[in-house]
Amino acid sequence: MNKASLECRHISLSYGSTPVLRDINLKIEPGEFFALLGPSGSGKSTLLRLIAGFNQHQRGELLVDGQDISGVPPHLRQIGMVFQNYALWPHMTVWDNVAFGLVERRESRDAIGGKVGAALDLVGLGDYARRRPAQLSGGQQQRVALARTIVIEPKLLLLDEPLSNLDKNLRVQMREELKNLQRTLGLTTIFVTHDQEEAMTTADRMAVLDQGILQQVGSAAELYDYPQNRFVAGFVGTANLLDGQVTAVDAGGLDFEVHRLGALRLPPPAEPLASGAATLALRPHQVSIVAPQDATDALRLWLDGQVESAEFLGEFSRYRVRVGELALLSDQPHFAGVPLFAPGAPVRLGIDPRQLRLLTA
Amino acid sequence: MTASTVSPGSPASPGTPRALAGPRIGLGAWLAFGLILAFLLLFLIVPVGTVIYTAFVNETGSLTVGHFANFFGQLVFRESFFNSLGVALASTLFASIIAVPLAYLTVRFEFRGAVLIQTLGVLPLIMPPFVGAVALQLIFGRSGSVNLLLDDWLGFTIPIMDGLVGVTFVESIHYFPFILLNLVAAMRNIDGAMEESALNLGARGWRLFRRVIFPLAMPGYLAGAALVFVKVFDDLGTPLVMGVTNMLAPQAYLRITSVGVDDPLGYVISVIMIGFSILALWLAARVMKGRDYATLQKGGGALQKRRLSAWESVLAYGWIALVLAVTLAPHVGILLMSFAQVWSFSVLPDAYTLAHYATVFGDASGMIGNTLLYCVLAAGLDVVLGTAIAYLILRTRLPARQWLDWLASAALAIPGLVLAIGYLRLFKGVHVPFTDKLVIHSWVLIMLAYAVRRLPYALRSCMAALQQVHVSLEEAAQSLGASRLSSIRRVVVPLMAGGILAGFVTSFITAAVELSATLLLVSTESQAPMSLGIYLYMQSIAGRGPGAALGVLAVVVVGLGTYFSHRFVERSRVTTSTSTKAGA
Numbered sequence: 014m015n016k017a018s019l020e021c022r023h024i025s026l027s028y029g030s031t032p033v034l035r036d037i038n039l040k041i042e043p044g045e046f047f048a049l050l051g052p053s054g055s056g057k058s059t060l061l062r063l064i065a066g067f068n069q070h071q072r073g074e075l076l077v078d079g080q081d082i083s084g085v086p087p088h089l090r091q092i093g094m095v096f097q098n099y100a101l102w103p104h105m106t107v108w109d110n111v112a113f114g115l116v117e118r119r120e121s122r123d124a125i126g127g128k129v130g131a132a133l134d135l136v137g138l139g140d141y142a143r144r145r146p147a148q149l150s151g152g153q154q155q156r157v158a159l160a161r162t163i164v165i166e167p168k169l170l171l172l173d174e175p176l177s178n179l180d181k182n183l184r185v186q187m188r189e190e191l192k193n194l195q196r197t198l199g200l201t202t203i204f205v206t207h208d209q210e211e212a213m214t215t216a217d218r219m220a221v222l223d224q225g226i227l228q229q230v231g232s233a234a235e236l237y238d239y240p241q242n243r244f245v246a247g248f249v250g251t252a253n254l255l256d257g258q259v260t261a262v263d264a265g266g267l268d269f270e271v272h273r274l275g276a277l278r279l280p281p282p283a284e285p286l287a288s289g290a291a292t293l294a295l296r297p298h299q300v301s302i303v304a305p306q307d308a309t310d311a312l313r314l315w316l317d318g319q320v321e322s323a324e325f326l327g328e329f330s331r332y333r334v335r336v337g338e339l340a341l342l343s344d345q346p347h348f349a350g351v352p353l354f355a356p357g358a359p360v361r362l363g364i365d366p367r368q369l370r371l372l373t374a
Numbered sequence: 375m376t377a378s379t380v381s382p383g384s385p386a387s388p389g390t391p392r393a394l395a396g397p398r399i400g401l402g403a404w405l406a407f408g409l410i411l412a413f414l415l416l417f418l419i420v421p422v423g424t425v426i427y428t429a430f431v432n433e434t435g436s437l438t439v440g441h442f443a444n445f446f447g448q449l450v451f452r453e454s455f456f457n458s459l460g461v462a463l464a465s466t467l468f469a470s471i472i473a474v475p476l477a478y479l480t481v482r483f484e485f486r487g488a489v490l491i492q493t494l495g496v497l498p499l500i501m502p503p504f505v506g507a508v509a510l511q512l513i514f515g516r517s518g519s520v521n522l523l524l525d526d527w528l529g530f531t532i533p534i535m536d537g538l539v540g541v542t543f544v545e546s547i548h549y550f551p552f553i554l555l556n557l558v559a560a561m562r563n564i565d566g567a568m569e570e571s572a573l574n575l576g577a578r579g580w581r582l583f584r585r586v587i588f589p590l591a592m593p594g595y596l597a598g599a600a601l602v603f604v605k606v607f608d609d610l611g612t613p614l615v616m617g618v619t620n621m622l623a624p625q626a627y628l629r630i631t632s633v634g635v636d637d638p639l640g641y642v643i644s645v646i647m648i649g650f651s652i653l654a655l656w657l658a659a660r661v662m663k664g665r666d667y668a669t670l671q672k673g674g675g676a677l678q679k680r681r682l683s684a685w686e687s688v689l690a691y692g693w694i695a696l697v698l699a700v701t702l703a704p705h706v707g708i709l710l711m712s713f714a715q716v717w718s719f720s721v722l723p724d725a726y727t728l729a730h731y732a733t734v735f736g737d738a739s740g741m742i743g744n745t746l747l748y749c750v751l752a753a754g755l756d757v758v759l760g761t762a763i764a765y766l767i768l769r770t771r772l773p774a775r776q777w778l779d780w781l782a783s784a785a786l787a788i789p790g791l792v793l794a795i796g797y798l799r800l801f802k803g804v805h806v807p808f809t810d811k812l813v814i815h816s817w818v819l820i821m822l823a824y825a826v827r828r829l830p831y832a833l834r835s836c837m838a839a840l841q842q843v844h845v846s847l848e849e850a851a852q853s854l855g856a857s858r859l860s861s862i863r864r865v866v867v868p869l870m871a872g873g874i875l876a877g878f879v880t881s882f883i884t885a886a887v888e889l890s891a892t893l894l895l896v897s898t899e900s901q902a903p904m905s906l907g908i909y910l911y912m913q914s915i916a917g918r919g920p921g922a923a924l925g926v927l928a929v930v931v932v933g934l935g936t937y938f939s940h941r942f943v944e945r946s947r948v949t950t951s952t953s954t955k956a957g958a
Contacts, residue, residue, distance in 0.1 A: 065853050087852040088861075094853040100846035104868045113864070114854030158850075165854055 016043035017078045017168035017201050019064065024073035026059060026225075033059050034070065035225045041203065041218075046195050048216035049205045052248070056225040057205045061171050064203065065094045077168055088117075093167030097174040099158040101146035107133070107157050108142040114165035132164040135194070152183050159191075163198060170195075172204035176211060188215055209249050213237070221245050242372055246294040253300065253341050255293040259371070262286055269293060269371070273338040277314055279366050292372040300343040301363040302332055302354065313363035316341075320354045334362055400858055403770045406762050407778070413759070414781045418826050421796025422648070422788055428799060429641035441638040445646075450620065451639070455646065457538055458622040462607040462650075464542045469550035469602050472697055474595070477557035478583070479690050484681050490694055495551045495558070497701050500932040501708070502887035502905060503548040504611030505925040508912050509707030510544055511535055511616070512717065519722065541613055541621070545606045547700055552605070553598035560594020561587065593662040600658035604651045608789035610890035615912060622647055623791055627893065635798050644792040651787035705929065711922035730919035738924055740900060741907040745886050745931075748817065748903055752824035753881035756832035757874050759825075764836040765862065769848070779833070786830045790891035793823050798894065815897045823891040828881035835880060839873020840866070872942045879939035883932040904928050 019041040026034040034056045041047045049057040062068045066087030074081045082090055101110055111132055115125040133139045136156035146154055176184045192215055195202050206212050212219045213233035221228040229236055229245045240246035257271040269277045309315050318336035329344045330353055354360055432438045445451045480491045513519050514535050521531040534543050572586040610623040626643035712730050714723030763778045801813040851861035892906045904924055911921030
């Protein structure tokens with residue numbers, strides 16, 4: 014089976030004077046399941062279409078197994094793409110749809126028959142060969158689109174928002190199937206999504222894009238625990254972001270002045286840090302919440318506040334707490350019989366300085 | 375700054391502008407572009423340019439406006455000019471008066487008459503106007519059925535078929551469907567919420583129609599009205615058949631055929647006709663600019679339909695019955711005429727016969743064959759060109775691709791008469807390559823004139839069809855290894871098939887009844903198609919029977935064609951709806 018690597022070197026693309034991709038550098042390993050994650054307009058779909066050959070970058074190199082394929086037209090790239098709307102041809106049967114690429118390759122009738130049958134069996138649609146795409150459900154259409162693409166044994170498999178057209182339950186099921194299929198085939202797979210949960214649960218590694226700029230690349234845990242900037246911290250998972258100034262750094266720790274809140278004494282940073290503007294990121298579940306009269310430990314920093322709103326989500330409750338002029342989110346695990354804090358109730362928030370992440374970008 | 379809590383999961387939307395299918399422009403695209411451009415230049419732009427040029431030069435070849443001064447200096451031409459303008463404006467007005475209530479009725483009310491109106495919309499179009507004119511003469515003419523009855527019973531007659539009034543009457547009846555169809559389409563696209571919010575804010579009844587619904591449907595109305603104006607202004611067959619010669623098109627025809635192809639006044643008239651056609655289309659486009667309100671939202675409903683009250687029903691059905699009776703008159707008339715042995719000064723024919731059909735099949739089978747030959751080739755050429763232009767415009771980034779659209783659509787503003795004059799002038803004395811036959815004596819030129827004149831319709835049809843085919847369907851083919859050409863052949867064209875066929879049929883049936891270019895370009899009797907045959911037969915009283923029989927055949931052909939083109943469009947809608955559903 015094909016296992017190709019992909020490398021983007023200094024890729025830039027603009028429509029007219031609007032830059033869409035800016036100096037993208039990215040290396041995807043053979044056999045990897047890789048996600049391009051970003052909000053709409055971030056350039057993730059453009060990047061995917063560029064790899065498929067439907068967009069042309071103005072600068073940079075696009076290498077598959079070390080060879081630059083920049084000028085190669087889409088039909089000669091041997092890169093399979095599954096479209097967001099599946100793009101099944103309504104005038105052909107399922108069988109003809111899947112056989113399309115093999116017919117283009119002038120393969121023998123017998124070879125086509127065997128491969129199409131195998132591909133349809135692989136996605137569990139062996140009995141649907143004679144149907145038309147319009148007679149299939151959304152999930153089945155997606156499988157046909159997958160079969161149609163993998164049957165040509167592409168070097169890379171590209172998936173454009175593969176799950177966005179499915180309803181929630183089907184999405185979770187398809188997610189599992191996609192993952193298994195990718196493991197079975199070992200195909201280097203790149204998929205585009207705006208859904209961080211989808212990316213985190215499915216991909217080996219992912220790249221976060223915003224405004225055409227590659228923000229960070231890494232595994233789900235790396236991005237979640239060690240975001241490199243404000244955008245990644247906010248986009249991958251939920252985060253409290255506190256803007257402020259690093260006022261002093263010494264051997265024992267550093268002083269961080271949060272706007273409209275006050276100074277916090279934090280442990281020394283892992284990497285050398287200069288004074289200046291920075292952002293403090295902390296996850297809601299890292300903020301503990303107690304009643305004002307409860308005992309507090311010295312390990313944490315404690316802030317007094319007032320509950321603004323409470324959302325009961327089952328596994329946990331999410332509080333929005335006003336501290337001075339700021340609002341912080343705090344997630345508390347829920348246990349039966351434990352009452353929730355009511356809106357308006359005075360509370361204390363505890364922050365573990367070791368869990369904080371100071372962002373300078 | 376407050377601590378921001380960013381939660382991801384914004385709804386999916388194609389944020390970046392979708393790039394068109396291919397990253398680079400292939401050699402094939404340039405080649406197709408060049409060929410189409412060459413065709414349009416040779417058979418549309420240069421001939422029409424020649425006509426315009428000729429109108430502005432004198433014998434010595436220097437530029438002059440003297441011909442125009444000469445034109446407006448002569449009473450007969452001034453009169454012709456104002457007659458044409460008046461008839462065109464009046465016809466547009468009367469066509470609107472017929473069409474607007476009908477359109478409103480179909481869209482707003484729930485009643486069985488809607489089907490009748492649908493039929494009304496097509497019936498007049500399937501009969502060539504100059505055939506209708508002859509038939510209407512028999513029914514509404516000075517000694518036609520209606521006036522004979524009126525005279526008998528009430529002692530007076532209505533001279534509705536005389537002179538300019540007659541031309542206006544025939545043209546209004548023939549062309550009102552253009553307004554009806556466009557207006558209905560526009561009103562169907564209005565979101566019901568537009569009306570509901572107006573109702574909610576207190577607008578009702580006539581004010582609601584005047585302030586909200588009609589303005590929203592205005593683009594459709596204007597498109598239809600401009601088309602009616604242009605068609606009437608340029609029409610040659612109807613005035614000729616009715617014996618009205620003091621209008622522009624007949625004057626141009628008479629100058630060119632009697633004085634000769636070098637007479638400058640024929641060219642001056644041509645330029646005036648082109649000028650007014652362009653002006654009308656330009657005005658409509660200008661008024662509509664930026665107002666193409668397709669307000670129907672996703673998931674939104676169309677305008678609410680309500681039931682008619684008893685009184686309203688009487689009015690509505692009365693109006694429909696009246697229009698239907700008048701619209702059907704030419705069809706009934708022509709049918710009776712084709713079976714009539716003698717029909718003169720009587721309400722109905724005195725005796726019936728099948729002899730006219732025998733005559734037609736005996737004498738005129740060549741004409742039927744010619745019509746099929748010219749029109750199949752012309753319509754075929756149109757859809758090939760239409761598909762190619764649509765593809766170049768919608769799916770490539772050729773720098774000047776929009777020109778092709780403009781050039782091809784310019785044919786809308788060129789009367790058949792003018793195009794024919796241009797051909798005669800441009801190809802005068804030119805021989806068909808490798809033969810000693812003159813180009814202007816070849817039937818191919820007739821076919822090309824048909825093709826050029828019908829190209830805008832075929833092009834619209836092909837563009838609409840291609841717009842229905844989502845780009846990803848083609849990109850999927852390419853990513854699976856199909857070259858550009860292969861993906862067009864295996865995916866794009868099959869999915870466009872319905873629209874292409876509809877375009878073919880529209881071109882075919884309208885070419886089959888084209889008279890103005892035919893009159894000038896047919897050089898020998900053996901080249902004559904049905905439309906010319908009908909015209910020639912109708913010239914003599916004795917020929918009216920066979921002429922009518924040929925007319926009935928033409929109506930049947932055109933009617934069947936229209937029916938099938940509707941079927942094709944419906945079917946293609948069914949197939950493509952599956953692909954758009956997936957694209958939602």
